[in-house]
Amino acid sequence: MRKAPSQARSRALVGDLIEAAALEIAEGGLQALTTNRVALRAGISVGSLYQYFHDKDELIEAVSAVAADRLLAALNTRMRGFGAHDMRSTTRKVLTEVFDILQNDALHREMLRNFDLARPGVGFATLESVMTEAMRVYLLRNQAKYPVANLPAALFVMVNAVQFTMARYLRGGGGGAAGGISAAQVVAGLTDMLTAYVESAVRAA
């Protein structure tokens, strides 16, 4: 951020700007995001925008940071009260919820549709690292049960397999390569695949 807003009005202004940018993305995609349009929508001058964001990219980053936070918060809420279960149930639950959240939020839908998914540094790096960390802890804790070899590589493969397959499905919108496959089926497939992978370590050992 170019300059930190110190007064209350400027903090509100920055918030409005991010919100307007989010709406703009949600409606017309990234291509519709013009600094002038955002300012117009927020009822703010472009000049003020550049007072707090060094350039357009910084604004977009701010939006995706907010979106990532929202996603994580929503997931946390939905997982509350879901106690300790076996890996399969937990995996299915998490995937189902994330799917549902992403599917029912216009901003997230459009972010998925418009962001370059393979560059998660921009957007969902937070979710990715949280997921990776959660799995690492789980697998280390249950090392006796699931002695996964080469944990870093396994985590990389699993996390990426999940997030991109989901993103791809949500993008496809039912048509294309995903024709006729339901979200539940994708969740089931991913769950089975991850579970089989982790459990295969047992027989290998």
Add this chain to the structure above:
Amino acid sequence: MRKAPSQARSRALVGDLIEAAALEIAEGGLQALTTNRVALRAGISVGSLYQYFHDKDELIEAVSAVAADRLLAALNTRMRGFGAHDMRSTTRKVLTEVFDILQNDALHREMLRNFDLARPGVGFATLESVMTEAMRVYLLRNQAKYPVANLPAALFVMVNAVQFTMARYLRGGGGGAAGGISAAQVVAGLTDMLTAYVESAVRAA
């Protein structure tokens, strides 16, 4: 294509244009691809470019089609003489080769770096459908051995898991989330995951 080149010189021109565009992408990424630059590089006028390509996107599509063909051809060559093996060996072989091809070709590297991976319709749709089809045939043929349930969904999950995880790794360039993981380890992980998934169907049945 706006107009099919009928004379020899115009066919050559179109070829030069695509080649120049490929080089342009390979060097500076998609953002460096201006119709004017491409024409300049090809030693051809922009006007001529627009004689054969309706717009910039059509040119990019042509480039990615050529790239996809090249990838497929290279893979075919490398798989020649690789007879019938079990699923694990075959999977490992294919993944290893594809990895190697993608890693050692500037155009492919840049395409991966710059294309929106989750929109394979643009680029690697050919590879995707070939892979999907090959797996479908294999799994149907070995239905007795690997009675995979819900084949379409399973194929979708497997193919996407593979292609995006690979793409992500190749993009990361060793740093970032893929820090310290080797290509061989990623291939091993993917191979294990796919194999475990398919084989888990046996126990489920």
Add this chain to the structure above:
DNA sequence: CCATAATACGAATAATTGCTCGCATTCAAT
């Protein structure tokens, strides 16, 4: 109140770039 810093404004700028169009050149058929 005053002075000064912070904030806000928005018309104008500057650069980029996809694409067209009128004209020139080359080919192919007769």
Add this chain to the structure above:
DNA sequence: ATTGAATGCGAGCAATTATTCGTATTATGG
């Protein structure tokens, strides 16, 4: 050779858009 079609040219148009800067307004500390 001739002629019409195909091909090739490239300066320039038109539209978009990120960003700046001189000015006006509002807050804050003394």
